Amino acid sequence: TGAFTYDPGFTSTASCQSKLTYIDGDEGVLLHRGYPIGELAESSSFMEVCYLLLNGELPDQGELDNFTHTITRHTMVHEQLAQFFRGFRRDAHPMAIMCGVVGALSAFYHDSTDIHDPQQRMIASHRLIAKMPTIAAMAYKYSVGQPFLYPDNSLSYTGNFLRMTFGVPAEPYVVNPAVEKAMDRIFILHADHEQNASTSTVRLAGSSGANPFACIAAGIACLWGPAHGGANEAALNMLHEIGTPERIPEFIARAKDKNDPFRLMGFGHRVYKNYDPRATVMQKTVREVFEALNVQDPLFETALRLEEIALSDDYFVEKKLFPNVDFYSGVILSAIGFPTSMFTVLFALARTVGWVAQWNEMITDPDQKIGRPRQLYTGPAQRSYVPVDQR
Ligand code: CMC
Numbered sequence: 227t228g229a230f231t232y233d234p235g236f237t238s239t240a241s242c243q244s245k246l247t248y249i250d251g252d253e254g255v256l257l258h259r260g261y262p263i264g265e266l267a268e269s270s271s272f273m274e275v276c277y278l279l280l281n282g283e284l285p286d287q288g289e290l291d292n293f294t295h296t297i298t299r300h301t302m303v304h305e306q307l308a309q310f311f312r313g314f315r316r317d318a319h320p321m322a323i324m325c326g327v328v329g330a331l332s333a334f335y336h337d338s339t340d341i342h343d344p345q346q347r348m349i350a351s352h353r354l355i356a357k358m359p360t361i362a363a364m365a366y367k368y369s370v371g372q373p374f375l376y377p378d379n380s381l382s383y384t385g386n387f388l389r390m391t392f393g394v395p396a397e398p399y400v401v402n403p404a405v406e407k408a409m410d411r412i413f414i415l416h417a418d419h420e421q422n423a424s425t426s427t428v429r430l431a432g433s434s435g436a437n438p439f440a441c442i443a444a445g446i447a448c449l450w451g452p453a454h455g456g457a458n459e460a461a462l463n464m465l466h467e468i469g470t471p472e473r474i475p476e477f478i479a480r481a482k483d484k485n486d487p488f489r490l491m492g493f494g495h496r497v498y499k500n501y502d503p504r505a506t507v508m509q510k511t512v513r514e515v516f517e518a519l520n521v522q523d524p525l526f527e528t529a530l531r532l533e534e535i536a537l538s539d540d541y542f543v544e545k546k547l548f549p550n551v552d553f554y555s556g557v558i559l560s561a562i563g564f565p566t567s568m569f570t571v572l573f574a575l576a577r578t579v580g581w582v583a584q585w586n587e588m589i590t591d592p593d594q595k596i597g598r599p600r601q602l603y604t605g606p607a608q609r610s611y612v613p614v615d616q617r
Contacts, residue, residue, distance in 0.1 A: 230600045231425075237496070242429065242591065246279060246583055247420040250559040254500035258418060259283070267507045271296065272413040272576070273383055276355055279583040280348075294383070298445040300356035301377035301386065302422040304421055311368045320571045321450045325359055328354075329443030334549060338363070339437050350438045350584040358575045359383065363390035366568055374401045384410040392563060406520030408512075412558065415504045415551060415575050418580030422490050424455065428581045429588050430597040445581045446574050452491070455552075455577070461492030462525070462556030470524070471531040472609055478532075482616055483542045490536060492553030494545070502552035509559070515558050526557050 233239045248257040256263040261279050266275055270284075277285045277293045280603055285293060297579035310327045331353075331415055332339070338350040359485055364374050366602045367390075375390045387399040388409060393399030419425070428445040432438070468477050480488040533549050559569050 229343075230602065232602055234422075235496075236426070237499050241426060241587065241597070242421065242422060243593070244584065245416045246284070246580070246586060246587060249495035249497050251495070252405065254384075254498060254503050254505075256419075257502050258410040259502075261416065263503050264507060266412050267414050267504075270305045270414065271382075272410045272417070274419050275558075276416050276579045279579050280351060281595050297356045297383060298377075298379045300353050300546060301360055301379060303331075303357050303360050305335065307361075308364070311364055311374075313578055314368070316371065318369075318370065320362075320369060320567050321456075321574070323365045324361065324509065324571055324574055325447050325450070326444055327365070328358075329440055331357065332437040332458050335439065339439075341432075342439065344590075346598055347438070347586055347589065351586060352356055352365060354439065354578050354582050358578045359387035360390060360564060362568075362571045362575045363387060364531070366391050366564075368489070369565075369567070382406065384413065395481075401519065408515045408518070408558060408584050409562065412508065412555060412572065413576040415507060415555075415594055416576035418577070418583065422454065424577065425581060425584050428585055432588055433594065438582070441585060442578060442581055446578070449574055449577065450570055455570045455573040457491050458552040458555045458559070459552070459566045461552050462560060462569070464491045465525045465528055465532075465556070468528055468532070471528050474528070474532050474535050478515055478535060478539060482539075490547070493536065493542070494547040495496070495550045498548065498550065499546035500551040501548045505549040505553055508551060509549075509553040512558050512561075515561050521561050523557060523561060529554060529557060557609055561595060571599065594601035 231239070248260070249255065258266060259282060261270075261278070261284075262453045266278075270278075273294050274285060274290060276297070277290060303334070303363070307330065310330050311323065314323050314326070328585065335350065335353060337345045338353060340346045360377055367374050373395060375393050375395065377386050378389055379386070381389060381401060385406045388401055388406060389399045394617060420427075424445040427448040428441050431441040431444040452460045460475065464477070477490070480486045481493075500591065516522060533553070536547070556566065556569055559572065560566065564572065599604075
């Protein structure tokens, strides 16, 4: 391979040093700044995890109150930003809208784009975390033809998002505390995941010194793919297609067939060769949400049975394919009332803190250089140009 290491898909390349997130894929361990994801999901809040990822330590009460107040203050978007939504077709995929509208933020906040000024970087980071729920809710409202709702800063980060999404001006919206808690936990589970494709995209885009809002739009574009954040949408669509547990063997057979491109969505992971610890929490949260909302969904039974059958099949055992975070999230999100097209938007909302924390870390890293991979050239050797009439 000459002077370069050939590593398609970067399966064995560490592109950076990071203090944010640790994963042990063989053991199924995920730590943020040293804290296990299970403990954070159980006992913490999304605001606290955001603070932890951005600042390195858990906040004390005063720091948490200040941070929450700062994020709350930035929840509104410029009134003119609403015009961008109106330029989209009503049936546009909300992720298409997110790519465009979040990218458009770069034209609104010129006072927070000097990437060498730590204070400006922090304001840009706060703005992004604060405005994502507003923009995500607007994307949803636009798709269903309801008016946009302004943020209500008396609510929590997550409660405010639920109200902007499901509330209407005609009547007061009461946030269901169990749904709020479940949603907050889902946000925690998606907050960061070291150098995944979208985070690497944000770092690569940012390595040229690009505008932070544009870098996050690049991350959103990458997240959209079904092999990454789009898998939650694909997983629920798959469960719908399977329908009843009797049809599971047919889909398992397809997933194992080398000549069939079909894969079990929400299964497998580049790093986890054991149960994804996020999937464990997610599965538990499904039961809590169903109980709180007093709903049942036969698709959950199908999902549980699918997991059981797959995990006792040699193919999945040998290849170490386990449910990942996306396998159960769709079942919860649809019980809460989100259409499948919004699932990846929620992932983007929650992952924004990881993206901005990683972006900040990259910019302050003394080893930081523009990301510039090399290649192994496999095209023609040098040859002479032939005029068109002689070809
Ligand atoms: N169903 C059936 N076979 C699979 C699956 C699956 N879901 N995932 C991997 N395999 C097989 C694959 O065919 C390959 O077989 P072989 O070695 O015989 O060619 C082997 O397992 C290794 O797969 P790979 O594609 O080389 O592994 P990767 O690390 O490049 O891909 C992955 C990881 C997550 C893209 C893949 O497992 C996949 O496509 N899963 C389904 C999509 C999904 O759920 N993605 C969400 C990931 S977690 C959240 C996120 O990151 O956004």
